[in-house]
Amino acid sequence: MKLLDIGEVAKVSGVSPSALRYYEETGLISPVARRGLRRQYSPDVLLRLNLIIMGKAANFSLDEIAGMFSRDGKPEISRALCSAKALELNEKINDLTALRDTLLHVASCPALSHMDCPTFRRLAGIAGKRHRGQKKRSKRA
Missing domain, CATH: 1.10.1660.10 (Multidrug-efflux Transporter Regulator; Chain: A; Domain 2)
Known part of the structure; x- marks a missing residue:
């Protein structure tokens, strides 16, 4: 070897x-x-x-x-921990998808001011709710 x-x-x-x-x-x-x-x-x-x-x-x-490795160095990966992390990643993917969609809207929005655009205001509100929800979840963890 x-x-x-x-x-x-x-x-x-x-x-x-x-x-x-x-x-x-x-x-x-x-x-x-x-x-x-x-x-x-x-x-x-x-x-x-x-x-x-x-x-x-x-x-x-x-x-x-x-913790994913045994004493002999072989992987022993917890399925439950992987499931929990997969759920966290799914939430992150959803958040990033919403952020991407907001940015794409901002880039192509025909409104003179984004603050006058009802779609932008709605997307900004959703982003705020997601952020507040994440803070509540992180305090519970």
Whole structure:
């Protein structure tokens, strides 16, 4: 098995060497050897990094991501936690879709002033309600 040094892992994964060192400090990854001062990793670290990247993109905390790995390093991903994050992402998608639609309307609105446009005012009101709803949900969590 060919080991990868930290530079190779950074290049292949797109994760900076400083982030790799931080992930090592937090126990998310670990080198299998050293060659001089350079850390050496098993090729399996690339899958682990892909899972970390995916977890971060899905808004999992690093603690939640760390909990997805058993002591032997194999993934043990909670289906319930994934379902909860999927629901959060769906809410975010809906919010971003509404924001995109508002921006597209603003870009093509024929009204001289956006404040005179009933569609813009309605969309702005919806955005405000969504924002207030998010604040209430985050206080409950």
